[in-house]
Amino acid sequence: MSSARNSYDVVVVGGGHNGLVAAAYLAGAGLSTLVLERLARPGGADLVSPLPGAVVTDLGLDLPRGSRNPACGDLASDLVRAVGPTLLQPLPLERDVRAQVDPDTWRDFVSTPLGVTLEARYADDAERGRVAAEALTGTFASLHDESLAANRGLLYRLLGGTASTRGVAELLTQAAAGAGAELVTSAGVSSIRGGDDGAEVSWHDGMSQHTVGARFVLSNVAPWVLQILMGGDEDPATKPEGAQLRIDLHLDRLPRLRSGADPEAAFAAGIVVGSGYAELASAYDEAAAGRMPSVLPGRLQGRGDTLTYLGTHTPARLFADDPQGAKDLAVARALATIDTQLAEPIADRVVHLEARTPQDIEHDLAMPGGHRFHGDLEWPWAPNRARLDTPAQQWGVQTDVGSVLVCGSGSRRGGGISGLGGHSAAHAVLASR
Ligand SMILES: Cc1cc2nc3c(=O)[nH]c(=O)nc-3n(C[C@H](O)[C@H](O)[C@H](O)COP(=O)(O)OP(=O)(O)OC[C@H]3O[C@@H](n4cnc5c(N)ncnc54)[C@H](O)[C@@H]3O)c2cc1C
Structure with missing residues (x-):
């Protein structure tokens, strides 16, 4: 099926829950928005944790607001208090988050492999395991890994809640369509050709090829897939x-x-x-x-x-x-x-x-x-020396091409908290106009 127009303010590649969140915000702000989804129905994995309360409210979704993760008690609560309020804002700098956190908390949860911390803080195998199981959800890593992958996993579980929710995709589809976004399903995107001022997106619907222009393309597909759609190689070494x-x-x-x-x-x-x-x-x-x-x-x-x-x-x-x-x-x-x-x-x-x-x-x-996070999770703040010149960089959704942004789990904060990738990308687009 072709789209209604030849060009849009925004084309969203992939109709997972993050793509739908982005589309609902952008169409709601009056931008012409097209969502292209490869499958016959939108929604992607459709198994998500509670969306941030502000997203639920902004998009008028009939969903309960998310609550804190009870499995980990008050662990690292000052870190959660420092990061939580920043999630729906541009990225904070690491040093600004750190300034609000007790130095022992920072050392134990941000700088030291989680296994070392759990062994020092708890004597009991079950208590250590309760926290470790949260941290390792969706992450294949040793608890003693110097990459600190389990530490990042834990922080997002503390920030984002745990309960899996189904049926969110249907509500988000209605929200995006209700705001005026156009959704085309069975539309497998095969290429994105972009510069800093605009891009072209091509897809195949099983019968024929279609191409549209866009001021911005938001990629809900994983960054590894995006670089292939933009002409790169399928590099097994970097595949999640x-x-x-x-x-x-x-x-x-x-x-x-x-x-x-x-x-x-x-x-x-x-x-x-x-x-x-x-x-x-x-x-x-x-x-x-x-x-x-x-x-x-x-x-x-x-x-x-x-x-x-x-x-x-x-x-x-x-x-x-x-x-x-x-x-x-x-x-x-x-x-x-x-x-x-x-x-x-x-x-x-x-x-x-x-x-x-x-x-x-x-x-x-x-x-x-x-990979359920589309790739390894990153800390929910920008390194102190990061370039934060553009709205896309400020929201952690940039690619090497100015008109192409990531809006899914592969964005800086998108993997760990449902809906955040779409929210961040939409706000970066709105700030770029
Ligand atoms: C087995 C499993 C269990 C999970 N359990 C939980 C859980 O309990 N709690 C939780 O919070 N999260 C869970 N997740 C993760 C959660 O589902 C992801 O966070 C979510 O799917 C990511 O959403 P997304 O919108 O960023 O991407 P996706 O859901 O991956 O959506 C991407 C969309 O892009 C489409 N697409 C891909 N390629 C193309 C193309 N070339 N052209 C057009 N469209 C394309 C896909 O079909 C898909 O609809 C789980 C994931 C999996 C796989």
């Missing part, structure tokens, strides 16, 4: 690697829990399995050595007769040589790990099971490597 196994379970009823807790309430809130501190460390070591972890840590959430298990430490590399065999093994180990929390085997309750490896997620959603 996802590490999440997803299993959707359709049950005859929710299983009883060993703890005796009410299954409906417990699974609605989500339970973690196989996520003691030592278990997480062993799972990482086994996966890093190329073996499927014997105990597969994960989080199980759902209601009614459906549960979704999201596993940690199942990197794409484990499924590369024998995709089906490795998937079967991973599912068996995940179910055995789930059983450790149950008073009855989960297999007795399963009516239907569907598992998705990182490769399956990449195939379905064009997320490179199946």
